[in-house]
Amino acid sequence: MPATSGSAARLAIVAVSLFLLWRVFHVNVGLYEVSGQPRLAALPVPAAGSSVDSRAGERAALGRLLDDNPAELAAVLMLARERETGGDVAGASKAYRTALDIAPLHRETLARASAHFLRQGQPAGLELLARLVESYPAMRERAFPVLAELLAGSRYRAQLSQIAARNPAWLDPFVAWACTRGTDPSLLAPLALQASSAAAAPTRAAACVIDRLRISGLWEQAYHLWLNLVPKARRARLGFVFNGGFDYPATNTGFDWTISQDAERRVGHTAEIVRLPGAGDPRALRVAYNGARQRGIPARQYLLLLPGRYELTGLARPQGLKANRGIHWTVRCVEGDRIGKVVARSERFLGTADWQPFSMKVEIDGSCGGHVLQLEPVVEEGQIAFVSGSAWFDDLVLWRR
């Protein structure tokens, strides 16, 4: 009977539709909160020092929950924790893996599973922690201390390096975080290198690591890390003084020029790399003094020099430069973060003159941790200086003699 089979088909369609409607309603209203989080069935809250019976009851309730909905994430997590506290580590691991299959990017699942696997010393723990900080930037503040501890130990360091090779978005913030909180800069150096690999200039995190290495006395590491972050085209001819022709903007990091960014009213000068008239886009350093008391250094560059005799040559053009005793370039000793005694000084610059060559002998005796080349007023240590006018410098080259 065709009419009967048609009715049966319609009835079946209605039944299936009703079932699907009920399932959608049940899942969205019954199993999950409006927020999208799974809704938990009421479970007995364990009192402190729960008895064996009550724990057995909890387990039974958990079993019923999972029988009802094997994909209920919260119940699976609860089961995992229950198994772990009960000593069933393998069972707990299995439950966490199930939870990760259900919700591979769920925050608490990632957090708890990563903690579990790290407690077991399993590499999966670090991978999950990395996934957690990758997916939830808000969790970085909580996860970074763990990552720093793992970096300090040796068990996970190689794996962390492999993860860093992917240059995840959290890597640079992590290096910056760890650098300012005392993590060994030697451990951070390879991560900083990776985090800065895609950047045109050292990131703030990498700059922090370079500074920390230098301040720790690890000048060679600091210099080599910085070298890696110098654009390849500029590495063709680095010189003992980098960018001595002021052909590129100063990055104010590492062993590049640090040009003062302080307000003129506070330090009494402004310093900048400016274009000069002429073919080939020539540039030079110009420092303009406002006649007020001088504070700080307009331009400086840390130098890594082996013991020996050197000569610094360059071009200078003072313009209406008035000061008690003028200004000059010095090479000073650096220990840690303290800039110390003068090792060498140039002639003094005063008045007005066209571009003129100058040179200074520099003898490095190996008694200093490192050195810095800087422009400063000629003044006794601790005395104040007032300077007006301007000074231009170009083509600074340090030669080994």
Add this chain to the structure above:
Amino acid sequence: MKLRPVVKAIAVVLSLAAVPNLFAQQGPAPVAPAAPAVASLLALEGDALASTVSGLVAVTQGATFTNGTRVLTMAKSTGTIEYTDGCLVNLGPNMRVEIRLGAPCEQRQLMAVQTVLDPATELALEGALETATASIPALVLGGALGGPAGIVAGGAGIAALVGTSPGDSVSPN
């Protein structure tokens, strides 16, 4: 066999002590007419620098060096220094070596120092793995992410934890 990493570490430390603590920027130019070339750079993959009288310059495969020249490799770069006496010194990433023809070949090889260590190298130098850091996640992760007390089995505890995750939708919809 267990002593090998320790012996290696001691050898590297001795080699570090034997060379100046700073690298690079000294010595004659890579090709100096006054001094004969005693080594050359082979099989360069990536970037390398060498010291000259005015600082470091980039060098390419086949560059020749006089005694006292410092050669550096950059990250992800490797190469081999071949001396005129046949001694070969392999350079890995971020290494620095000083050309020293007069020294025994083994010493020259040990003078190649990695300045920015990668973790694998560092582990080899340490010679042994530390014991498990199992307590770290328990103390730090557990505490930071809700604490073991908060993860004690129980609907209320779990519900509280899950409830702290607004916006982390795991709904199948």
